[in-house]
Each structure stands twice: as structure tokens, then as C-alpha cells.
Amino acid sequence: MENRNNITEFILLGLSQKKEIEILCFLLFLLCYIAILIGNLLVMISITGSQLINHPMYFFLSFLSLADLCYTSTVTPKLIIDLLTEKKVISYNGCMTQLFTMHFFGGIEVFILTGMAYDRYVAICKPLHYTVIMSRWKCDAMIAASCFGGFLHSFGQFLLAIILPYCGPNEIDHFFCDVYPLLKLACWDTSRIGLLVVANSGLMGLVTFVVLLVSYAVILYTV
Numbered sequence: 001m002e003n004r005n006n007i008t009e010f011i012l013l014g015l016s017q018k019k020e021i022e023i024l025c026f027l028l029f030l031l032c033y034i035a036i037l038i039g040n041l042l043v044m045i046s047i048t049g050s051q052l053i054n055h056p057m058y059f060f061l062s063f064l065s066l067a068d069l070c071y072t073s074t075v076t077p078k079l080i081i082d083l084l085t086e087k088k089v090i091s092y093n094g095c096m097t098q099l100f101t102m103h104f105f106g107g108i109e110v111f112i113l114t115g116m117a118y119d120r121y122v123a124i125c126k127p128l129h130y131t132v133i134m135s136r137w138k139c140d141a142m143i144a145a146s147c148f149g150g151f152l153h154s155f156g157q158f159l160l161a162i163i164l165p166y167c168g169p170n171e172i173d174h175f176f177c178d179v180y181p182l183l184k185l186a187c188w189d190t191s192r193i194g195l196l197v198v199a200n201s202g203l204m205g206l207v208t209f210v211v212l213l214v215s216y217a218v219i220l221y222t223v
Contacts, residue, residue: 007166007185010095012088014175026083033076040065056134057123060116063143067112071105074098075176082175092166095177100158102176107150107204114208115142117215125222149204156200160193 015025043065052058075098082088090098122133161179164186174181179197183190 006168007092007170009089009091009170010177010185011171012082012090012175012177013171013173014082014088022083026080029076029080029083033072033080036072036076037069040069044069054136056119056139057116059139060112060119060143063146064109064112064116067105067108071102071109074101074105079175088175090177095172095182096158096162098177099161099179099182100154102154102178103157104150104154107153108146110204110208111146111149112143114211115146117212118142121215121219124219153200153204157197160197160200164188164190164193 014022016022044062047053047058047062047065053062078090078098119134123130126133157179161182164182165188166182166185167187168185170185172181172185180194183194183197186193
């Protein structure tokens with residue numbers, strides 16, 4: 001465990017070592033990031049500034065846009081800046097923070113999408129009871145549950161990454177910090193931890209996939 005303090009920063013190898021490709025990627029990612037920012041902000045403003053916020057579907061959509069905005073902003077700004085710099089460095093604390101926030105907001109997005117599938121199921125299969133079932137209290141509870149689910153998923157990934165000792169080299173063969181590239185830099189045998197990482201992500205993906213599949217299967221059967 002003492003070896004963990006040997007590394008205070010990581011070097012990101014990035015997308016390419018060729019300057020021409022990096023400039024092209026810089027322009028592409030900058031335009032995409034601006035489009036994502038504007039698109040999500042417009043959705044949030046148009047919903048929160050009108051009566052649409054009182055409808056469950058748009059209520060979830062506004063939070064989905066917020067989560068997507070935050071998720072994109074955890075990696076993309078750093079990536080865009082690194083494309084213009086020769087040495088792409090991120091501190092140990094910055095790397096762990098990026099890893100946690102990326103999985104946190106990504107998990108929230110997945111769970112909100114699952115909640116939206118349930119909302120459409122109720123709207124189509126139980127239209128007469130829709131307003132009773134999808135009350136504002138229940139919508140708030142589903143958003144809170146999505147945040148809690150995102151936290152549990154993210155904390156699991158974060159914990160697995162932070163307990164590892166890193167003793168060099170400190171070069172991450174990626175353009176942002178994630179668990180899998182970090183496993184290659186650890187001084188331990190990471191085979192078991194790798195299985196836990198897969199189980200964490202796989203469980204979340206499997207549960208949401210089953211819920212989505214069942215919801216839309218019932219909707220198609222009803223229609």
C-alpha cells in the first residue's frame with residue numbers, strides 16, 4: 001500500500017501522437033461539445049420555463065439533459081485542452097475525481113432512462129391511472145433513486161481504483177481516467193479486481209436492460 005504514493009500524477013497518451021490528427025480532433029470535439037451544451041441547455045430552459053415541467057415525461061427529460069450535460073463536462077473539456085498541449089498530465093486526485101464523476105453521472109443517465117421507460121409503460125398500459133401512479137412525489141423519488149443508484153455504481157468503481165497501489169509507469173494508454181486503463185498500472189495482481197469491475201458494470205447494465213426490455217415488450221403487446 002505504501003507504493004501508492006509513488007505516483008502523484010498520470011500522463012495521458014491521448015488519441016494520437018500526430019499533431020495534424022490532434023488539431024482535427026480538437027475542432028471536432030469542440031464543435032460536438034458546444035452542440036451538446038447548447039442542446040441540453042435549450043431542453044432544460046424550454047421545459048423548466050413552461051408548464052411542461054409538470055408532466056412526468058418532460059420532468060425526467062429535463063433531469064436527463066442535466067445529467068448528460070454534467071457527464072459530458074467531466075471528460076470533454078480536459079480532452080479538448082489536452083489536444084492542444086504536448087504533455088497531457090492529470091494529477092492523482094484529479095484522475096480519481098474524473099473517474100468518480102464520470103461513472104456517477106453516467107449511472108444517473110442510465111437509471112433515468114429506465115425510469116422514463118416505466119413512465120411510458122404506465123402512460124400506455126394504464127392511462128386512466130397515470131396521474132395517480134406517476135405523481136410528483138413518485139417522480140421525485142425516482143430521480144432520487146437514480147442519483148443513489150449512480151452513486152453506488154460510481155463509488156464501487158472508485159473504491160476499486162483507489163485501493164490499488166500504483167508504482168509506475170504512470171502512463172495511461174487512454175485519453176481520460178477510467179478503471180480498466182488504471183488496472184494495467186497497478187502493482188498488484190488485478191485479475192480479481194477486474195472481475196469485480198465487470199460485475200459492477202454488468203449488473204447495472206443487465207438490470208436496466210431487463211427493465212427496458214420488459215417495459216417495451218408489454219407496451220408492444222398492449223398496442
